[in-house]
Amino acid sequence: MIDLRSDTLTRPTPAMRRAIAEAEVGDDVWGEDPTVRALEEETADLLGKEAALYVPSGHMANQLGLYVSTRSGDEVWAHEHHHLIGDEQGATAVLARALPRLYSDGIFPTDELLESWIAGRGDVHRAEPALVWLENTFTGRVVPLAEQARVTGFAHRHGLRAHLDGARLWNAAAFLGTAPSAVADGFDTVSVCFSKGLGAPVGSALAGDADTVARARRGRKLLGAGMRQAGVIAAGALYALRHHRERMAEDHERAAVLAARITELSGLPALAQTNMVLVRTPAGEARRYAEAFSRHGVTGLGSGASIRLVVHLEITDRDVEDAARRIAEAVEEL
Numbered sequence: 001m002i003d004l005r006s007d008t009l010t011r012p013t014p015a016m017r018r019a020i021a022e023a024e025v026g027d028d029v030w031g032e033d034p035t036v037r038a039l040e041e042e043t044a045d046l047l048g049k050e051a052a053l054y055v056p057s058g059h060m061a062n063q064l065g066l067y068v069s070t071r072s073g074d075e076v077w078a079h080e081h082h083h084l085i086g087d088e089q090g091a092t093a094v095l096a097r098a099l100p101r102l103y104s105d106g107i108f109p110t111d112e113l114l115e116s117w118i119a120g121r122g123d124v125h126r127a128e129p130a131l132v133w134l135e136n137t138f139t140g141r142v143v144p145l146a147e148q149a150r151v152t153g154f155a156h157r158h159g160l161r162a163h164l165d166g167a168r169l170w171n172a173a174a175f176l177g178t179a180p181s182a183v184a185d186g187f188d189t190v191s192v193c194f195s196k197g198l199g200a201p202v203g204s205a206l207a208g209d210a211d212t213v214a215r216a217r218r219g220r221k222l223l224g225a226g227m228r229q230a231g232v233i234a235a236g237a238l239y240a241l242r243h244h245r246e247r248m249a250e251d252h253e254r255a256a257v258l259a260a261r262i263t264e265l266s267g268l269p270a271l272a273q274t275n276m277v278l279v280r281t282p283a284g285e286a287r288r289y290a291e292a293f294s295r296h297g298v299t300g301l302g303s304g305a306s307i308r309l310v311v312h313l314e315i316t317d318r319d320v321e322d323a324a325r326r327i328a329e330a331v332e333e334l
């Protein structure tokens, strides 16, 4: 089986397991785990922020990002398909109790939209806008840094804060050939995942200024996620950060080859965006096509009219070629 459902499926490599086995640890709730501290410091440095907080999941990093920048009832401006909205069980309503205001076109808000949303501010009927949310990469697509700067500039001119859901920020940086700090630039808070394309077993981080991260640290404890000898898992994340960022460009190249080969062999339109390939199927047929792919030994996630295939560090050139051939066989059979 060539499993292309997600880059979260990656398992720790032998070298990463050695780093985990040898990790120095302490009680992180008391701030005494040297491996967690090293991970937090290196993450903050890479992102060009003062501080960072290690958390169990990207979901928690996002929710803490929301928690530190909104009060109950405040507006967070986001895209309908952001992870915050569709993939966190409505935690936005349950925890920070913020009010999402959503757009659905494009992968970033236009100036017209931002201007129209700020226009009614102060009206007694309106919720108070507090936070603008972006995601990069957004389902594999890279949001141009100039657009990010435009949006964070707007937010700050109007006294709003800006958060970047950078679960795959490392992919965006590798794709653009730029430093992670350039992608994180201008945001008050940034969440990043170690457990996706970087290949670590567990964890994410929230980065920002020292005060904000101190409040997020209290918020993490509030949620019951103070972790004791967390260096055991942080060591995997630290190893990934040091050794797996550079190689992400290989995933992007393989994704591009996979998309091209799928189209060549099966005739299905396929588009590579960083480490994700979106295969277009006839409308409403994605699930049926994905089932056929699976019968031929390739798994992906199908919904609506597209199937998502994600390339990651366990996927080789050979897998890419095999996957394209098996998909062609599956399409032939449909």
Ligand SMILES: *Cc1c(COP(=O)(O)O)cnc(C)c1O
Pocket: 056, 057, 058, 059, 060, 062, 083, 084, 135, 165, 167, 168, 193, 195, 203, 204
């Ligand atoms: C995966 C993901 C998250 C959440 O990460 P988990 O560790 O799975 O909770 C948040 N945002 C985006 C864009 C993601 O892809």
